[in-house]
Amino acid sequence: MKDRFLLFMVGGVVVGFVAGALFPSFSLKTAFVGELFLNALKMVVLPLITVSIANAIFKMETVERFRQIGVRAFLYYTFTTALAVITGIVVVSLFKPGTSVSLTGSEFHKEVSFSLKELVLSLIPFNIFKAFAEFDVLPVIVATILFSLAFLSIDWNRKTILHQLLDELDAALLKLTSWIISTVPVGVCSLIAAKVAQMGGAPALKTLFVSLGVYVLTVLSGLFIHGFLTLPFLYFLFTRKNPYSLISKVKDALLTAFATASSSATFPVTLSRSIAAGIRREVAEFTLPLGATVNMDGTALYEAVAAIFLAQSYGIKLSLSQYLAVFLTATLAAVGAAGIPEAGLVTMVLVLQSIGVPTEGIGIILAVDWFLDRCRTAVNVLGDIIAAGVISTQLEERDGRVPT
Numbered sequence: 001m002k003d004r005f006l007l008f009m010v011g012g013v014v015v016g017f018v019a020g021a022l023f024p025s026f027s028l029k030t031a032f033v034g035e036l037f038l039n040a041l042k043m044v045v046l047p048l049i050t051v052s053i054a055n056a057i058f059k060m061e062t063v064e065r066f067r068q069i070g071v072r073a074f075l076y077y078t079f080t081t082a083l084a085v086i087t088g089i090v091v092v093s094l095f096k097p098g099t100s101v102s103l104t105g106s107e108f109h110k111e112v113s114f115s116l117k118e119l120v121l122s123l124i125p126f127n128i129f130k131a132f133a134e135f136d137v138l139p140v141i142v143a144t145i146l147f148s149l150a151f152l153s154i155d156w157n158r159k160t161i162l163h164q165l166l167d168e169l170d171a172a173l174l175k176l177t178s179w180i181i182s183t184v185p186v187g188v189c190s191l192i193a194a195k196v197a198q199m200g201g202a203p204a205l206k207t208l209f210v211s212l213g214v215y216v217l218t219v220l221s222g223l224f225i226h227g228f229l230t231l232p233f234l235y236f237l238f239t240r241k242n243p244y245s246l247i248s249k250v251k252d253a254l255l256t257a258f259a260t261a262s263s264s265a266t267f268p269v270t271l272s273r274s275i276a277a278g279i280r281r282e283v284a285e286f287t288l289p290l291g292a293t294v295n296m297d298g299t300a301l302y303e304a305v306a307a308i309f310l311a312q313s314y315g316i317k318l319s320l321s322q323y324l325a326v327f328l329t330a331t332l333a334a335v336g337a338a339g340i341p342e343a344g345l346v347t348m349v350l351v352l353q354s355i356g357v358p359t360e361g362i363g364i365i366l367a368v369d370w371f372l373d374r375c376r377t378a379v380n381v382l383g384d385i386i387a388a389g390v391i392s393t394q395l396e397e398r399d400g401r402v403p404t
């Protein structure tokens with residue numbers, strides 16, 4: 001039964017690409033199927049984020065425990081994001097994709113602006129209902145953590161109705177998610193077919209693999225090295241467990257990330273699969289929502305590759321200090337990017353400005369971003385799951401095996 005589901009999932013991706021390329025108008029007409037799937041996922045995202053974070057923090061029982069997990073997550077996220085950027089810088093310097101593209105003008109007209117000040121200001125919502133209504137995930141997370149910590153800090157009878165309510169809501173939301181997961185193959189197929197069709201069908205695939213082929217290959221190699229070699233190696237180093245067995249247990253989440261290009265929309269699947277794969281609930285429920293919004297290894301790697309690629313195609317020679325600027329700004333830009341499609345393109349302005357590359361250059365890579373966005377989102381989600389796996393195992397070893 002499990003094998004058959006895997007077959008359906010892989011079949012869904014292949015059929016999606018073929019249908020989008022060969023039958024674009026049919027794919028567009030049936031796009032509503034994918035939209036239904038995406039809507040169903042988005043419907044549970046914010047309730048699940050709030051309930052799971054609050055539940056996790058309540059279960060931690062002390063602020064000290066929160067600090068332990070929070071500090072580990074912060075250190076681990078920073079370390080792996082930095083590794084991702086370094087991998088990006090190395091592959092783009094080796095492949096030099098920019099030398100095969102000469103930049104003449106640009107068709108990029110979108111207004112892009114991003115500043116760190118805006119990001120910091122948006123962290124604390126003055127109106128939580130507005131943040132919910134506008135699907136602003138990061139402020140919702142910050143508000144939930146603050147409210148939950150306040151509850152944790154007051155001296156009260158711990159067996160309150162609130163505990164039970166949260167537990168029950170959590171279980172119901174995960175049940176709902178498992179129903180949505182059973183439709184992944186169809187949803188993924190429709191989303192991919194519609195996107196390929198919307199990008200122009202077969203010619204879009206040609207651009208992907210021919211015109212900007214070297215650039216696409218550079219990004220894919222970097223993502224592959226980070227996602228399937230570096231991160232698994234770190235997981236093995238910290239846990240002594242087989243990383244590929246974890247990866248195979250969470251494949252639905254990776255596929256959903258590929259189909260939706262959104263870490264936030266994928267979050268319900270990520271959480272449900274990670275808990276099923278044995279990651280402690282307390283850790284999964286707290287770190288995964290946070291990771292989906294701030295820990296983006298794939299995006300960080302991508303930003304470094306794209307910025308240096310554009311510098312190469314503009315003929316700009318980068319100095320050592322400019323590489324350092326790419327390193328720092330790509331890390332920050334990945335933290336600042338929301339877990340939604342193509343958010344990384346907007347925050348990339350920060351990286352480009354830091355090394356003096358014209359931001360219109362983004363127009364060139366726009367043609368293939370729909371595909372690369374999906375690939376980097378899958379690596380973003382994988383990074384979150386592996387981080388949760390590492391932290392979960394470390395805590396298990398520290399506390400002795402406590403039931404989750």
Ligand code: ASP
Binds near residue numbers: 261380
């Ligand atoms: N789409 C990515 C995500 O949701 C963000 C990005 O554009 O890089 O993880």
